Amino acid sequence: MVVLISNWSSVQSLPESYVFPPDRRPGTHEIPASNDIPIIDLRKIDGPDRSDIVQQIITASQxxxxxxxxxxxxxxxxxxxxxxxxxxxxxxxxxxxxxxYSNDLNSSCRLYTSTLNYENEEFHYWRDNLTHRCHPIEDHIDHWPENPLHYRKVVAEYSIESRKFLFTILELICDGIGLETGYFEGEMSKNQLVSVNHHIPCPDPSLTLGMPEHCDPNLISMLQQGDVCGLQALKDGQWIGVEPLPGAFVVIPGLQLRVISNGKLASAVHRVVTDSKRSRTTIGTFLNPSNDILIRPADGPISSPAPVYRGYTYKEFFSAFTGNNCEAESTLRCFKL
Incomplete structure (x- = not known):
């Protein structure tokens, strides 16, 4: 597939279809990594420091x-x-x-470039993406690549371990906002995706983006960044860089956590910029609710004095999300009481 940027042997100049309008370009100003982004150490979650770790996670999410x-x-x-x-x-x-290669959103394993709407989009994003479903493993592993050697074995183990990690974070969030243990198990987190972005060196990073600014519509996300900068988050109207820390995971609460917490938890607006010298590969793991589960603000003190959002199914939410060009605030307004 010629359209895959990972198939291009060399690129001397940025193709016109990847050049964004001036108001959407990241520009030439280099955005340094922020020293303020919270770093949560889980080493002592089973001891007396657990309550402090819970509060750190809630404060960071807010x-x-x-x-x-x-x-x-x-x-x-x-x-x-x-x-x-x-x-x-x-x-x-x-x-x-x-x-x-596939643009079918329902495919168990799909490789595509830019977005699933490549043929019809006006401007392309500088990325290839491999996404596949991975829970339960036995239902999907036969659709994954057999090569490189050990791909299925390694990625299966990674999928299982990353799911355990995300449930650890969700249980800590339950503790922090007063939800019963296991609230997010079952249909609330039924679907799991591994989503891998690959960006080759870009001739002019000031003119294009690796991913658009967006919020994740799901329940919760984790990202393994690798060793090349590129992830940026919007904080108080300014973009800040999220430094790739060796061995660390970036955790991003999704919009469903924002609704379930009745607006008490935030979901970061984030984007990806490109690098002129090095390729960048990142591994995302997403937990999504099943399509038909009812999602609404949780009962109890968290919804005091009154729920902000009405109930909906995830299928309904995702349809509104794509219908609003994946813009979070416009989508959430559709479900406000």
Whole structure:
């Protein structure tokens, strides 16, 4: 597939279809990594420091809508192996990757470039993406790439461990906002996706984006960044860089957590910029509700004095989200009481 940027052997200038209008370009001003983004250390969650860690997560979710986590329990060897096989996948020959190319949102495993609307979009984003479903593993693993060697074995283990990690974070959030243990289990987090973005070196990062500014519509996301900067979050009207910390995961509460918490938790607006010298590969893991589960502000003190949002199904929410060009505030207004 020629359209995949990972198939391009060399790029001397930015193709016109990737050049954004001036008001949407990141510009030439370099945005440094912020020292203020919270870093949560989970090493002592089973001891007397647990309540303090819970409060750190809630405060970070309110103030920033994202945070970084260290000592999360997923081995560095596994995260390195997973990054390795995924980089190998994007370096594979074009004819091999063509087997997975698809714009079908319902595909169990799909590879595409820019967005799923590539043929009709006015401007393209500087990225290729591999997304596949991964829970339960046995229902989806046969659709995953068989190569590179050990891809299925490594990514399956990573999917299981990242799911455990995200449930640890969700349980800590339950503690922090007064929800019963297990509130987010079952249909509320039924669907899990691994979504891998790959960005080759870009001739002019000031003119294009690797991903648009957006909020995640799901329940919760985690991101393994690799070693190249690119993720930026919007804080108080200014973009700040999210530094890739060795071994850390970035956690981003999704818009469903914002609704369930009755607006008490935030979901960061974020985007991805490109790099002129190095390729950048990141591994995202997303937990999504099942399409038909009813989502609404949780009962109890969190909804005091009154619920802000009406109930809806995730299918209804996602339809509104895509219908509003994936713009969070416009979508949420559709469900406000």
């Amino acid at each position: 103030d920033f809508g994202l945070f970084q986590v260290i000592n999360h329990g997923v081995s560095r060897d596994l995260t390195d192996q997973t990054m390795g096989v995924l980089r190998e996948f994007f370096a594979a020959p074009a004819e091999f990757k063509a087997r997975f």
